[in-house]
Amino acid sequence: MYQMHKHLLMYFSGMWVPSYLKNQSYTMMKKTFAICLLICLSAGLTCVAQSGQASNVFNADTAHASPYNLSGASYPRIEADSRVTFRFNAPDAQKVQVSIVNVAYDMIKGSDGVWTYTSEPQDKGYHNYWMIVDGAVVVDPATNAFMGYGHMCNGFEIPDPDGGFYQLKDVPHGNVLIKNYYSEVAGSWRHIFVYTPPEYDQNIKARYPVLYLQHGGGEDERVWIEMGRTNLILDNLIAEGKIKPFIVVMETSAVGPQFPMLPRPATAPAATPAPGAAQQATQAPGAPVTTVRPRFSFDKYAELMIRDLIPWVDKNFRTIPDREHRAMSGLSMGAMCTKSVTLAHPETFSYIGLFSGGSIAPDEIRDKSDVKHVFMSYGSRERGSEGVAAAAEALNQAGIKSTSYVSPLTGHEWQSWRRSLYEFAQLLFKE
Structure with missing residues (x-):
């Protein structure tokens, strides 16, 4: 229970607030709220564990x-x-x-x-x-x-009866920090989320690998915590001894405006697009396929990462600042971003994770010794899922270690990406 109290107090004390609310009175309100919440918990009241991270307190067969x-x-x-x-x-x-x-x-x-x-x-x-x-x-x-x-x-x-890996449990919990840094490339202040593992504040001499984790189209840096439950997934994996502790940095890949996606009229539920989508799914069984292929350029974001973000993270956190201990992954558009950045900068990253966002062919990798592992995944209901195993096998045949994963009975949505992160995390920093 103490772990839950500590976790909640940390989260609400450092909760995200819009820039127009960042003043002294609001800061006091946050602190007062956090203290009141802790008192309520101590009195035995049931509360949601985190904003956007509710515990699975109901059975799947109960309304x-x-x-x-x-x-x-x-x-x-x-x-x-x-x-x-x-x-x-x-x-x-x-x-x-x-x-x-x-x-x-x-x-x-x-x-x-x-x-x-x-x-x-x-x-x-x-x-x-x-x-x-x-x-x-x-x-x-x-x-x-x-x-x-x-x-x-x-x-x-x-x-999900099999969703225990992303639920809040009585295990040691890491911290989710909200930080600001100035980017010369963007010419503006940037807002990032950083996960540090449970032992980070106690084991002050230890240094850690880093995963840079990207959102999808129409999203931003907060989604991998609020919907993806990244911190809970990693807390549980660390507690089970399945992964080595590492830091996760979540930054928005947008270096400019993003545009809303307008709602469409009702069609078959299984055929709907999802947040982060880089292209539309089939409209309905047997209907003509409408594909939208926007032209994305991630050159500016790559420059921001190399010149500003990574140096800032290495300076302000106890990282292991080399390519062997640095990974990048993302969902949908974030996977495209990951592919673009990592292949252009093999001197910076050695682990690559693409969730619902294409694949990598052997001839796209200049030197197979540059890459320690390529992970590619899809939901089983996504186009692309049928070819991901073959793409991984082609890389393995070329001497590039690769793993594929298909999430059962899911589409272009968060359950596919939660499961993908769970699988990918267990491959990282093992060599």
Whole structure:
């Protein structure tokens, strides 16, 4: 229980706040809130473990409120069969829709002015949603908000009986730090999240490898903590002795504006795109495939990493500052970014992880001795999943160590990426 209290106090004391709220009174409010929260926990009250990281306190076969709901809010409600029921109070609205993973569904208005909708069964794991009221995109005020699709979203979680690896447990916990550094390349201050392992503050003579972990399109540096549960995944792996402790740095790859992705009308649920998507999925079974291939250039971000970010991290944290102890990975657009940066800078990175974002061919690697391990993964419902094993085998045949992974029964969403991180982390820094 002490570990949970310490973890919560650290998280809320260092919680992210917008720049316009960073003043003395708000700082005092944060500290007061953190102390009150600790007192409540000591009194035996049940609280959410972290903002965006609710514990899995319900069984998959029991209807319950979404774990991301605000205190006292019953909806969204996760039904026993993994359907989700939404309610939204808008008595004066003419039309209300709920957009689930960027697909809009019409809600039904009751005589009390409350709109309701119950979805089809949803896949296990985290899913984004938001409301559309008379054409305006709004968040559900009864639920926590997260970043996705280039704007703030709400979220719900379908329990996974095999999801213990990302749940909050009574094990030693690392810290999630929020830091600012100035980038000469961007010409601005940058906002990053840094995970340090549980022993970091006690074992002050130790130095650690670093993983640079990238988000997807329309997201930012916070998502790998809030939806990905990176810190909990690594805490649990370290406690089980499955990985060596390492630092994780999460930075936004955007060196410029990002644009929101507008919701589409309802189609087959299994065919919907997801946050971080670099291209659209099939619209429906048998329908023509519509593919959007934006032209991404990661040269500016690569320059920012090499000139500003990595030197700053190596100066301010106890890292092992060489390529053998440095890795980079990302999801979707972040995987594309990872591929671009790591292949252009083999002197800087030796481990590469691509989650739902393409593959690497042997002839793209200039010197096979530059790379210690390439990891490539997809959800089984994603295009690309059918070829990832062959891509890994081609690298292995060329003398480049590679591993492929396909997440069962998931698409281009967070459950695929949580599982991918879990698998990738166990391959890192073993040599």
